[in-house]
Amino acid sequence: MFASHLSPKLFTDEVESSPSRNGYGTGLLEAGKRNPQVVALAADLTESTRTHLFAEEFPERFVQVGIAEQNLASVASGMAAMGKIPFIASYAMFSPGRSWEQVRTTIAYNESNVKIIGAHAGVSVGPDGATHQAVEDMAIMRVIPNMVVIAPADEHEARKATLAAAKYEGPVYIRLGRSATPVVTTEDSPFVIGKAELFATADSESDKKVGIITTGTLAYNSLMAVKDLEESGISASVLHVPTVKPLDKEAILQLAKDHHALVTVEEHQVAGGLGSAVSEYLSEEHPIKIIKVGVHDVFGESGEPEELIKHFGMDTPAIVDAARRSLM
């Protein structure tokens, strides 16, 4: 059974596609209109991070720092110290990839109210290749105290996450994708920082129940896997966890209790990301078999987004296979 707030076109050929970074652009503009303290900074990637919508509307509240991600992070920290709510956007590989220590010391340790937007996360960046495909960003951000880590499912959720981050007091990291991905949710779908959402619920009577825990834009593939699993007699739930930190422990514990095995799905290294976070928690509270779908300790490479998702084992058949294996 699928959640009623999901896109009605989800299982049709008319399902819409758009890059999740678009939601950041519209969300930031909206946040800027609501609160004059919101400011935006870019490091020469203004348009591809969709920061240009804000920069055009509020040029006096936009700072272009040039190609300098370490400076980007610390300038934002200084602005936050004066009461601003800075959003800094670049590619995840460079920010927080290159600026990790500045993020840790000048933002997180300082309890600075800075929002870090890592666009172009995951192998679905595509042709640019491994140098530009951040698949380690959630790991390096998740280990920093005070840091919130969010991976939205689609454009709508990215917009809501941006608005929620503007209201939240403290550092937040939001990772976004470059390529167009299916729009899974609707404007009415709920989003609260720290809260997971059940997108699909398994048949409670089934004797083969798998709980799929997903984050980011792979929520779509996870939902598609539910249909395929049904055909082979496996009933699956999908728990979408946009906030990888702090983890919605209550929802994850309940999912573990209600299912025979779990699968985690993320466009990220399986070490350090969602799969790790879930395993770390459940190994103490409710040990259960967990199969991790994601990148397995290799770098990405050039290609089209969809072929890369398939190659690295994160497409729908790979999730179906993981779910089957989880019950073995």
Added chain:
Amino acid sequence: MHYLTTQDVTRLELKANEIRQSIIEMLAEAKSGHTAGPLDMADIFTLLYFGVMQHDPNNPDWEDRDRLILSNGHICPVLYATLAHAGYFPIEELMTLRKFGSRLQGHPHRTVLPGIETSSGPLGSGLSQAIGMAIADRMDNPYTSKFIYCLTGDGELNEGQIWEAMLLAGKERLHNLIMIVDRNGIQIDGYTKDVMPLESLKDKFEAFNFDVQEVDGHNIRAVNDAIGKAQAVYSQPSVIIAHTIPSRGVDVFERDFRWHGNPPGKGPEDRVAKDKQEEVALEKLRTLAGLIRKEDAS
């Protein structure tokens, strides 16, 4: 511009001397920490907190205060001692430096101690933060009379982030930003000219569109004049390259880079034995290096 009378200068020099004594005492008690930088910046810290800056120890979060960003966090003993002498917290608390549970962390932590504008230690990020403050302040008030002072080391200028920040400061023409470089010529591995030459530093800053002044960092009147001139520069950020003598005030520690990262009791023994280092340093300071008779010194 703050004008200083002769009496003002004397008062500040004596205050700097008291602050140096606190630095020696707290470092000796901590048994770790940095000596050379804190001692050589004592005159400038004293001038800023007792003569130049708009601030209120009873209201550390006063919105209209000037900001002081200490980028080279390892010289925090001078910041802590100055804040305590200015009344931000009790002077006795200085003796908790680097100890478990203390608000005086080994490197400054903003959220635990009043008067600290940012947590710092990893080098090279303070100028960026000061720039962020200067930009934000100008957004709120284009005619701001607030100044953002950023204090850096010279070895710290090896960091790439500093040059990213300098580009931005020049681009933004931040007149409300005043950077002060502690040009003491040393860093952990040796003299800056050997580890990584910086000269001509003045030319480098000018090329980045800074107004540049070089002063004797121990001449309180000269530094005050330089700050006054920097405040009057309207179309550029300013930098004051303050030439200082490492470990200034304790002649037997001066100019030796090995005092960069050692406290009294653990420093080089060529001139003073380890077990005498604290006592000798305090006596040198109390007698103004022999100018005052020992029995007259307080």
